[in-house]
Amino acid sequence: MSDGGDIETFGDPTTVPFWAAARQHRLVVQRCNSCGHHQFYPRPHCLSCEAAELEWVSVKGTATVYSMTTTQVQVYPDLPPPYVVALVDLSEGPRLLTNLVGASCRIGDAVRVTWRERKDAPPLPVFERAGGS
Amino acid sequence: MSKSPLSQSPIYIVGVAETPLGKVVDQSELSMVALAAKEALAEAGLGFKDVDGLFVNYMGEEGSVQVGEYLGIQPRYADSSDMGGGSFEAFVHHAMLAVAAGRCELALITYASRQRSRRNRNRAVAADPGTLSGQFEAPYGIHFPIGYYALTAARHMHQYGTKPEHLAEVAVAARRWAQLNPKAWVRDPLTIDDVLASPMISDPLHKLDCCLVTDGGGAVIVTNKARAKDAAKRPVRVLGAGESTQQWHISQMADLTVTPGVVSSREAFGMAGITAKDIDVFEPYDNFSHSVIHYLEDLGFCARGEGGAFVEGGRLGPGGDLPSMTMGGGLSYCHPGALGILLLVEAVRQVRGEAGPRQVEDAEIAVAHGIGGLAFSTSATVVLGRE
Numbered sequence: 331m332s333d334g335g336d337i338e339t340f341g342d343p344t345t346v347p348f349w350a351a352a353r354q355h356r357l358v359v360q361r362c363n364s365c366g367h368h369q370f371y372p373r374p375h376c377l378s379c380e381a382a383e384l385e386w387v388s389v390k391g392t393a394t395v396y397s398m399t400t401t402q403v404q405v406y407p408d409l410p411p412p413y414v415v416a417l418v419d420l421s422e423g424p425r426l427l428t429n430l431v432g433a434s435c436r437i438g439d440a441v442r443v444t445w446r447e448r449k450d451a452p453p454l455p456v457f458e459r460a461g462g463s
Numbered sequence: 464m465s466k467s468p469l470s471q472s473p474i475y476i477v478g479v480a481e482t483p484l485g486k487v488v489d490q491s492e493l494s495m496v497a498l499a500a501k502e503a504l505a506e507a508g509l510g511f512k513d514v515d516g517l518f519v520n521y522m523g524e525e526g527s528v529q530v531g532e533y534l535g536i537q538p539r540y541a542d543s544s545d546m547g548g549g550s551f552e553a554f555v556h557h558a559m560l561a562v563a564a565g566r567c568e569l570a571l572i573t574y575a576s577r578q579r580s581r582r583n584r585n586r587a588v589a590a591d592p593g594t595l596s597g598q599f600e601a602p603y604g605i606h607f608p609i610g611y612y613a614l615t616a617a618r619h620m621h622q623y624g625t626k627p628e629h630l631a632e633v634a635v636a637a638r639r640w641a642q643l644n645p646k647a648w649v650r651d652p653l654t655i656d657d658v659l660a661s662p663m664i665s666d667p668l669h670k671l672d673c674c675l676v677t678d679g680g681g682a683v684i685v686t687n688k689a690r691a692k693d694a695a696k697r698p699v700r701v702l703g704a705g706e707s708t709q710q711w712h713i714s715q716m717a718d719l720t721v722t723p724g725v726v727s728s729r730e731a732f733g734m735a736g737i738t739a740k741d742i743d744v745f746e747p748y749d750n751f752s753h754s755v756i757h758y759l760e761d762l763g764f765c766a767r768g769e770g771g772a773f774v775e776g777g778r779l780g781p782g783g784d785l786p787s788m789t790m791g792g793g794l795s796y797c798h799p800g801a802l803g804i805l806l807l808v809e810a811v812r813q814v815r816g817e818a819g820p821r822q823v824e825d826a827e828i829a830v831a832h833g834i835g836g837l838a839f840s841t842s843a844t845v846v847l848g849r850e
Contacts (some may be wrong), residue, residue, distance in 0.1 A: 371599060400663075405587050418616060426714055
C-alpha cells in the first residue's frame with residue numbers, strides 16, 4: 331500500500347464513514363433525505379435530485395449478481411487466481427464491484443455481504459450466495 | 464448531406480500514415496511519430512512547417528508540448544485531451560471545429576507506442592487507497608482491461624443470449640481480413656473452434672477474443688478545402704464526428720450492454736445526415752471480440768440484443784454485408800495500446816480506394832468508431848466520405 335495505507339486513516343476524506351462502518355462489519359451507503367435515492371460511492375450531492383442532504387445509512391446487505399467473471403491470470407502478487415470478480419446490485423439500488431466467495435454463483439443469484447479481513451486495511455465487503463449454502 | 468452546420472466550411476483528411484508496426488526495436492515513440500507525420504504530410508503535399516494544430520494523446524505529460532518540440536512545430540491550437548484509445552476520433556471532431564472556426568488550418572493528429580517492445584502494460588489498476596479505484600476496485604483484483612470487458616461480455620450474454628460462438632465470429636472475421644493485409648501481425652487461418660479452444664483468460668473471454676499487444680501508431684492530417692487542393696492524394700471529407708463519455712468506474716455503468724457510442728454515433732450520424740444503413744465500411748475499435756457486437760447495437764446496425772445473431776455467417780468478413788476491421792483490426796493486425804489512430808488510417812484508405820486486396824468495392828462512406836477508458840468509458844465516431 332502507498333499513501334493512505336494506514337488502517338486508521340485508510341481511504342480519502344469522503345469515505346471515512348464507509349471504512350469506519352466497515353471496521354464494525356456494517357455496509358453503509360449514502361441516502362438522500364430529499365428524494366430517498368441511495369448512492370455509492372459518496373458525493374456531496376444526490377445524483378438523482380442534486381440535493382445536498384445526504385446521510386450514511388446501513389443497508390440490508392442483500393444483493394443480486396448483475397455480472398461476474400472468473401479471473402484466471404495473476405493480477406496482484408497477493409491474489410492467486412482463480413477468483414470471481416462481480417458486480418452486485420444492492421437491494422437499495424447501488425451497484426458494487428466485489429468478489430463472490432464460497433459456493434459458486436450465477437448472474438441473477440441472490441447474495442449477501444460478508445467481510446474479508448485485511449492486514450493493512452479495514453475489512454473489505456465481499457458477497458456470498460444467500461440461503462441454501 | 465447538407466444538414467451539417469459545417470457545410471459551408473467542409474473539412475478533409477488529406478494525409479494518413481502508419482508508424483512502423485508490430486515489434487519496433489530501431490525507433491523511439493517520438494521518432495515513430497515523426498516518421499508517420501512526415502509520410503502523412505507528404506500525402507498532403509505539405510511539411511512540418513505547415514502544421515499549426517497539434518492533437519496527441521499518450522505521448523507523455525503535456526504530450527502536445529513534447530511532440531511539438533520534437534517535430535519543430537509551434538501550434539496555435541493544441542490538444543492533449545485523454546479520451547483513451549478513441550481519443551483520435553475525438554481529435555478529428557475537435558480539429559474539424561478548430562479548422563472550421565479558423566483557429567488552425569492544418570491539424571496533425573498522431574500517436575505511437577512501443578508497448579510490446581517495452582513490456583510496459585499494466586494488468587492492474589493502481590492500489591492507491593487515496594483514490595476511488597484504489598479503494599473500491601483494486602482490492603478485488605479486477606484485471607485491467609480484460610476483467611472490466613469480461614463483465615460487459617458476460618452481462619450481454621446473460622441479457623440477450625449472445626453465444627461464445629458469436630464472439631468468435633468477430634475474431635475470425637478480423638483474421639480473414641488480416642490474411643489480405645501483409646502488414647498484419649497474425650495471418651494464420653483461424654476458425655471459431657480455434658477461438659473457443661484458446662485459454663480462458665477471464666470468462667467469457669478467451670485469449671483469442673482479446674486484441675494483440677503490439678507496437679505501432681500513426682498520423683492523420685485534417686485541413687480545410689483551400690489546403691486540401693495541395694493534396695497529392697484524393698482528399699476524404701469528414702462528413703460527421705461526435706463524442707461522449709459515460710463512466711470511469713464500472714460500478715457506475717447503468718447498463719453494461721450500452722456504451723457511450725449511442726451518443727457519439729447519434730451526433731456523428733446526425734451531422735453527416737446518414738444512418739447505419741448508409742455505411743459501406745465499418746472500422747470498429749475491436750479491443751475485444753464482443754466489443755464489436757456492442758457497437759453494432761449502439762450505432763444502429765441492428766436492434767438491441769441482436770448483435771450476436773448479426774455477426775453470424777461471416778457477415779463482418781471479406782465478402783460480407785458489413786465489411787468491418789478491414790485491415791485485420793486490433794484482433795489480428797495491430798493494437799498499439801490506443802487503436803483509434805489506425806481506424807482512421809484504414810477508413811481513409813478504403814474511401815480513397817487504395818486498400819489493395821482488401822479494398823471494399825464502391826466504399827463511399829466509412830465509419831471509424833473509437834472507444835477508450837476502463838470499459839467503454841468513452842466513445843467517439845467519425846464519418847468519412849467521398850466529396
